[in-house]
Amino acid sequence: MGNTLVESQLNDVKGFLKETIQTLEGFLNETTISQLNPETEEKRNYLKLIVANMRKLLVYSEESIETCALILQSEPFQKAAAEKTLYRIYHQCIEEFFSPKNDAWYEDSRSAYTGKNSIKYYQPVPETIQNLIKGLEGDFQRIREELEFYETDYRTKMAQSK
Structure with missing residues (x-):
């Protein structure tokens, strides 16, 4: 894959990560578990689990956007590092x-055929x-489709190196 294509994808992913960070940060900074009104301790614990996952996504996104910025600033452009970063982001x-x-939560893969959102919850939220x-789901789906190549490419390279 050419340098310009990889660089373009890295820029696209960086923009996606920036929007994701803003959305997650906004929600996490303004929302508490108590504001979500859990009626039982079980629901409270489930909401904590969901919020914890959002925090993890936020941290991964922040780390990834920093890596994207470093690679995009480097001269000459480091294609191998960019591909590895895109794989890691995937x-x-x-x-x-x-x-x-x-x-x-989990993904209902059949939802792709119905045009509905694919994220399902174990309890009402x-x-x-x-x-x-x-x-967030639409952009995550778009980026997933763009980055699936790196998953396949990485597995192929690993198999060939054995």
Whole structure:
């Protein structure tokens, strides 16, 4: 893949990360668990799990945007470092959004065929959380489709190196 294409993708992902950070930061800075009105301790614990996953996504996004900025500023452009960064972003940010390791929610892959949002929750969640995740999902899906190449390419390179 040419340097200009990789550089363009890195710029696109950097813009996506910037918007994601602003959205997540805004929500996390303005919202408390108590404001979400959990009726039971079980719901409170579930909301904590969801918010913890949002914090993790925020941290991964902040680390990734810094890496993107460093690579984009370097002369000459370091294509290998950019590809490795895009691969890492795919795993740390994109896959964590769709399938969090802490099981805060899950992706219903059949939703892609129905045109509905694919993020499903194990318990009912407040509308503010649903709207936040719905608002992020489209861009996460777009970036996932763009970066899937790096997942396949990395696996191919690893298999060839054995």
